[in-house]
Amino acid sequence: MLWDDFLNSVHHDWRGDGAAEDRLDDSDWLDAWMDKQQLVVDHRPTAKDITSLKRLRALLHRMAKSFVDNSRPAVEDIVMLNEIMADGAVIRTLSADDDGYRIKLSPIGKQWTNLEAEIAASFSRMLTDNEPSRIRICDNPNCLWVYYDDTRNRSKRYCDDKMCGNLMKVRRFRARKKAESSSNNTN
Numbered sequence: 001m002l003w004d005d006f007l008n009s010v011h012h013d014w015r016g017d018g019a020a021e022d023r024l025d026d027s028d029w030l031d032a033w034m035d036k037q038q039l040v041v042d043h044r045p046t047a048k049d050i051t052s053l054k055r056l057r058a059l060l061h062r063m064a065k066s067f068v069d070n071s072r073p074a075v076e077d078i079v080m081l082n083e084i085m086a087d088g089a090v091i092r093t094l095s096a097d098d099d100g101y102r103i104k105l106s107p108i109g110k111q112w113t114n115l116e117a118e119i120a121a122s123f124s125r126m127l128t129d130n131e132p133s134r135i136r137i138c139d140n141p142n143c144l145w146v147y148y149d150d151t152r153n154r155s156k157r158y159c160d161d162k163m164c165g166n167l168m169k170v171r172r173f174r175a176r177k178k179a180e181s182s183s184n185n186t187n
């Protein structure tokens with residue numbers, strides 16, 4: 001989904017000390033990402049565009065975090081989200097294929113503010129069509145990947161069980177061994 005992909009544009013060194021790297025500052029990364037998400041703008045981002053994108057990301061992160069904390073986003077944050085979506089005028093086109101009918105939304109403008117509106121709309125759609133209580137932040141404190149838990153029993157604690165899940169298992173094991181050996185030493 002667009003919203004969580006965007007939120008994870010801050011990359012954390014999940015295997016190491018959690019050092020953060022902001023990929024919005026990396027124009028090659030940004031190009032590849034927009035390509036993947038099929039987002040189109042008509043000019044390179046200015047410093048102001050990037051600052052504005054980061055503000056949107058902080059807003060969405062704050063809102064996502066409120067659901068992770070079993071709370072609800074602040075009213076001011078919803079107002080802010082609506083202001084951003086106000087730039088999201090779209091043209092709807094109906095298309096038909098073997099699977100049925102689909103409405104495709106194409107933004108009218110090609111400004112960065114139009115792109116922000118698309119991202120904000122993706123987050124809003126998730127809140128209305130899915131279950132916000134399934135938003136998660138990876139339990140590895142050095143990872144903090146944001147994701148949507150679509151498991152049946154809502155028990156997904158890590159972005160990836162094979163990666164962060166295993167790493168944390170190893171860390172817990174080591175911490176237990178260390179605690180055992182230090183308590184043995186004091187005996």
Ligand SMILES: [Zn+2]
Nearest residue numbers: 138143159164
């Ligand atoms: Zn993780």
